[in-house]
Amino acid sequence: MNIRSARPEDASQVVPLFIQAMDSIAGTLAGSDQPREVQTFMSTFFQLPANRLSYQNTLVAEEDRQVVGIVILYHGRKAAMLDQPIIARLRALKNDPQITLDKEAEEDEWYIDTLSVSPNYGGRGIGTALLRAAEERARAIESTSIALLVDRDNQRAHRLYQYLNYQQDAVVYISHHPYLHMTKRLVDA
Template identity: 45%
Template sequence: MTLRPARKSDASEASVLMFDAIEDIAYALTGAEKEEEILPGLALWFVQEGNRLSYQHMLVKEVDQHVVGFILCYHGSEAETIDRPIQERLRQLKNDPSIVVEKEADEDEYYIDSLAVSPGHAGKGIATDLIKAAEEQASRHGYRKIGLIVTIDNKRALDLYKRLGYTLNGEKVIHHSPYYHMVKHLD
């Protein structure tokens, strides 16, 4: 298993995992109205630089030259800037200048936007490896706090985050769904 920064060539496999991770939020970020429009929309954002869903913000876990897990991270202070291209595209696509991409990250945290492991590789420590790599990345950049959101009913993920030292820090509603906001203070 190899842990590495994502590459543009990972778009196809990473987009499938990303859709698994963000589910309904994918419709909001791509402007898709049908499920078959989601993967091409995610792949398009993935290969473009300077946006929230870009490969530039992602680490992947690879097995036999296939992406089997990913983690997407950025600092909360960058959120407005990296959401702007998505917001502008959605405004154009929907002909609605009032569209705003919902902000998930707090300004003072390194943010785990999304994380997924393919079903065939679940339970093998891949998610833990990816989270630890994100924490190391945050520390290298001098960030002392890392945050994430998790759907309230995802007990397995919630238990993993708690085991790794994340604590509940309130709730957020993103795209009409409730999430727990969790944080961890880094040494």
């Protein structure tokens, strides 16, 4: 397995993994519940710079030249800026200047926005490897903590994050659904 920075041309392999992990949040971001519109939105924004879904914020895991997992991460202090292109699109699409997105990341942390592994490659340590690569990227920029949200009902993911020393510190609501906010201190031993 190889983990590398994503490239715009990865869109066709990356976007299904985005949608798999984000579920209904993908539709919220796209402003549509139509699968084709969600896919087009995700593909377009993945290929553009300077937004939360951008290839610039994505690491991919590859096996045999196939993308088998992804992680999106960015610093929390950049979250509002990275959301602006998506908010602007939603406001124009819905003709509603009041549209906002729920806050996910804190200003003082690196944030793992999305982690997804192809169902055909589950149980092989790909998710763990992607999380560790995300932690290394954050650590290299001298960050002291990294965080993520996990669906309160996703016990398998919750156990993985606990195993990797992520600690629950809050409950956050995204699109009116509860998620556990979990953080990990990034200190060199």
